[in-house]
Amino acid sequence: ASGTNGQTIAATVKLQDGASDLGTAVFTYTLGTWSRTFVNTNTIFADANTMASPYPSMINVSGVGGMLIKAVITLTNISYGPSPADMDVLLVSPNQQDTLVMAHAGGQNAFNNVTLTFDDAASNSLPHYTLIISGTNKPTAYLPVPSFP
Numbered sequence: 001a002s003g004t005n006g007q008t009i010a011a012t013v014k015l016q017d018g019a020s021d022l023g024t025a026v027f028t029y030t031l032g033t034w035s036r037t038f039v040n041t042n043t044i045f046a047d048a049n050t051m052a053s054p055y056p057s058m059i060n061v062s063g064v065g066g067m068l069i070k071a072v073i074t075l076t077n078i079s080y081g082p083s084p085a086d087m088d089v090l091l092v093s094p095n096q097q098d099t100l101v102m103a104h105a106g107g108q109n110a111f112n113n114v115t116l117t118f119d120d121a122a123s124n125s126l127p128h129y130t131l132i133i134s135g136t137n138k139p140t141a142y143l144p145v146p147s148f149p
Contacts (some may be wrong), residue, residue, distance in 0.1 A: 005032030036064055048086045051149070056092070067123035071103055074117045081110020084132055088146040106132040 003009055003022035008030050015022035040059045046052040072093060080087050081130035084106030092098040101118050116126075117136040126132055 003031045007031045007035060031136075036061075044079065048083055070120070071120045072117060073116065076115045078114045078116060079112040080106075081111075081112075083090060083108050084111060085142075088148070090148050100138060100141045100145065101139045102126060103146050104128070104144075105140050105142060106130070 008028055011027045011029060013025045013027070013110045015025060032055070038059050038061050040057060042054070042057070044052050044054065044057050050094045050110040071091070075089070085108065086105075087102065088100070088104070089102040090098055091101050105126035105128060107127075109129075111132050114132060115134045116132070118139045119136055120138060122138045124135065124137045126137050128142050
């Protein structure tokens with residue numbers, strides 16, 4: 001197919017069963033790929049053994065027709081201690097499907113001003129018991145699975 005990124009095209013397929021003509025089927029496709037960034041710039045306060053404030057922290061996503069292929073999540077300037085293993089992060093979609101992004105990582109090693117990106121395609125996971133440092137990791141959850149109100 002030729003066209004521009006984001007252009008919709010139609011593919012027409014002729015269907016046959018042996019010599020019998022079954023008609024045609026038309027499938028529409030959007031050419032190329034594109035990405036959108038959505039941000040919540042509000043500070044989230046989190047202390048051990050309490051819920052974050054605000055809870056939940058919302059990011060409104062709109063104007064993205066079609067099918068979501070991939071989501072990459074970045075948390076910036078995180079400082080947490082004394083026990084990062086107490087920090088759990090859950091991503092919930094509007095239809096209530098959820099993904100546990102981070103749970104029980106980092107042991108008892110407080111960290112300051114860390115930026116974490118979570119991407120399924122990453123080659124690393126967050127450490128279970130050692131210091132968490134800035135970087136890109138797979139969503140990482142160690143047992144037990146936390147519950148969220």
